[in-house]
Amino acid sequence: MKLPSSFDVIGSIAILSEKTKQPKKVARTLLKNFKNLETVVVKTGIHYGKYRLQKTKILAGKKSKTTIHKENNCTFKLNIDQTYFSQRLSNERLRISKLVKKGEEILIMFSGIAVYPITVSKLSPAKEIHAIEINPKAHKFAQENLELNKITNVKLFQGDVSKVIPKIKKKFDRIIMPLPRDAASYLDLAIKKLKPSGTIHFYDFQRLEDIPSKSIEKIRLLCKPQILRVVKVGQYSPKKFRVCIDFKVK
Structure with a gap:
């Protein structure tokens, strides 16, 4: 199937837009094609509250929203629902x-x-x-x-x-x-x-x-x-x- 043109990846978690069509099918395809991914979630709303949090729903893979993300020779542990983080x-x-x-x-x-x-x-x-x-x-x-x-x-x-x-x-x-x-x-x-x-x-x-x-x-x-x-x-x-x-x- 055709994958979405863009999606976010934080550590081993792929994050799909709430506008993604056939999200569960996309999630299974992503896990099959990208060996570095362990979990695929979909956004269920915009950032909210004083902590700028983002709600997500697990579609496929491990039932965990905690991951290790690496960038700029640095390593970060986080939970994507409990903390604000943008890899962009x-x-x-x-x-x-x-x-x-x-x-x-x-x-x-x-x-x-x-x-x-x-x-x-x-x-x-x-x-x-x-x-x-x-x-x-x-x-x-x-x-x-x-x-x-x-x-x-x-x-x-x-x-x-x-x-x-x-x-x-x-x-x-x-x-x-x-x-x-x-x-x-x-x-x-x-x-x-x-x-x-x-x-x-x-x-x-x-x-x-x-x-x-x-x-x-x-x-x-x-x-x-x-x-x-x-x-x-x-x-x-x-x-x-x-x-x-x-x-x-x-």
Whole structure:
């Protein structure tokens, strides 16, 4: 049978769109043709709730939604229903890592299973990384992932960013905000924690015609930014794009 033109693969799990025709037949065919796959699921709705979770239904294969995913020479354990993770952002994580200079102290908000912290730690000369995640299950996977990757320069914090950040008594050379839906609400906190020459990576969702003006407007409400670059990270929906604004504060 004809397979769908695209589907996501996280570790050994293939994830089909809810629009896939004959999903069970497709699932069996995928398991037969791709030996690296152990489970095939189908999405049953959009990302929901404050943890940005995605509901899925197992169609074929092992009855498990926990897997090991590898990218950029890093290894990540996760459960696809209990945590937020997008393998489509691997190139963006690599881009950020390549910008980091020796000795930088970095803050990563909304760090999930520690994908950004571990990628930056392994692929850059960063000195120390602080990472904050509100989802307790994602935080637990993050702790496991630090051990899996033998990471020693990452400090993990579990809790709401707005409550954790005031307790961290230091400022940072670089702040990463990979939560496009809500990052603007935490920009003021990020700016207060930025060293004078530091850089913020602010993620946002925008329509194509509003890139980058609408995102930059949000930043200008709080500071005078020096825009370093605008990066279209990918298409989130037919009319929305994920965009990253890299900027310094004048």
